[in-house]
Amino acid sequence: MALYKELSDSELVRRLLANEEQAILYFFYEKYYSVFEYHIYKIFPYEVSVQGLVHDFFLHLCENEWRRLRSFDPAKAQLNTWVSVVSFRFFLNYKKSKIDSNGLITIYETWDDKVIQYRQECHDQTEMDVRKAIDTLKNETEREVARQLLLEEADVQEVAAAHSLSVDYTYTVKSRAIAKLRKLLKDYKS
Numbered sequence: 001m002a003l004y005k006e007l008s009d010s011e012l013v014r015r016l017l018a019n020e021e022q023a024i025l026y027f028f029y030e031k032y033y034s035v036f037e038y039h040i041y042k043i044f045p046y047e048v049s050v051q052g053l054v055h056d057f058f059l060h061l062c063e064n065e066w067r068r069l070r071s072f073d074p075a076k077a078q079l080n081t082w083v084s085v086v087s088f089r090f091f092l093n094y095k096k097s098k099i100d101s102n103g104l105i106t107i108y109e110t111w112d113d114k115v116i117q118y119r120q121e122c123h124d125q126t127e128m129d130v131r132k133a134i135d136t137l138k139n140e141t142e143r144e145v146a147r148q149l150l151l152e153e154a155d156v157q158e159v160a161a162a163h164s165l166s167v168d169y170t171y172t173v174k175s176r177a178i179a180k181l182r183k184l185l186k187d188y189k190s
Contacts (some may be wrong), residue, residue, distance in 0.1 A: 002021070003098060004023060004026040004027075004030075004031070005031075008074075009072075009074050009078060009079035010074050012027065012031075012079065013025075013074075013079065015180055015187070016066065016069060017065075017066050017069065017070065024058070028054055028057075028058050029054070030081050032080075032087070033054065034112055035080075035083060035084055035087060035163075036050065036053070036054050036057065036091075039052050039072055039084075039087055039088045039091050040053055041063075042065075043088075043091050043095055044091075044095060051116055053062045053091060053094065056090075056094065057087055057090050057091070061086075068086065085178055086156055101106070101109035127151065129181060129184060129185065130150050130151060130177075130181060131147075132184055133146075133177055133178075133180035133183075133184050134146045134147055134150065134151075134177050134180075136175060136180050137173070137176060137180065141165075142164060142173045142176070144171055145159055145163055145165070145170055145173045145174070146174060146176075146177035148162075149170070149177075150174065150178075156170050156171060156174070
């Protein structure tokens with residue numbers, strides 16, 4: 001494959017148009033694979049098969065005897081730029097073609113285990129900070145009201161009624177807890 005690194009854009013395209021197998025492998029899976037990966041990860045916020053999409057892009061370029069690749073003009077753009085633009089459009093159109101009439105993605109959206117773990121860790125960390133802020137409130141009733149409002153996302157009016165408090169006072173307790181949380185987060189920064 002070292003031979004292909006020395007080729008000019010025009011020569012590489014000429015070899016692709018001649019269906020030279022090694023040139024095709026070099027072009028799609030060595031030279032521009034990282035460009036394809038970049039676009040795919042940018043466009044698809046869920047797990048997809050990068051290699052499968054690159055293969056689909058290969059089929060897109062080579063159909064009708066490389067009709068699309070024949071549109072490359074070295075006088076107008078470098079091959080890097082042309083490949084980046086054409087592949088980005090292809091992957092974006094591929095994604096749009098998988099959106100149904102309700103705007104729902106029909107591709108199975110799975111999250112990488114690391115992303116799930118990271119989201120859970122962030123949620124747990126945030127909850128710990130909220131609990132710390134709540135624990136600094138002056139009495140048990142205020143702490144319980146704040147727990148219900150901030151952690152359980154209960155309705156303010158229902159919480160006020162359950163504790164025989166006015167709605168205004170319940171909002172005040174919530175505001176105090178949020179202020180304590182802000183102070184706690186500000187202390188982390190300093």
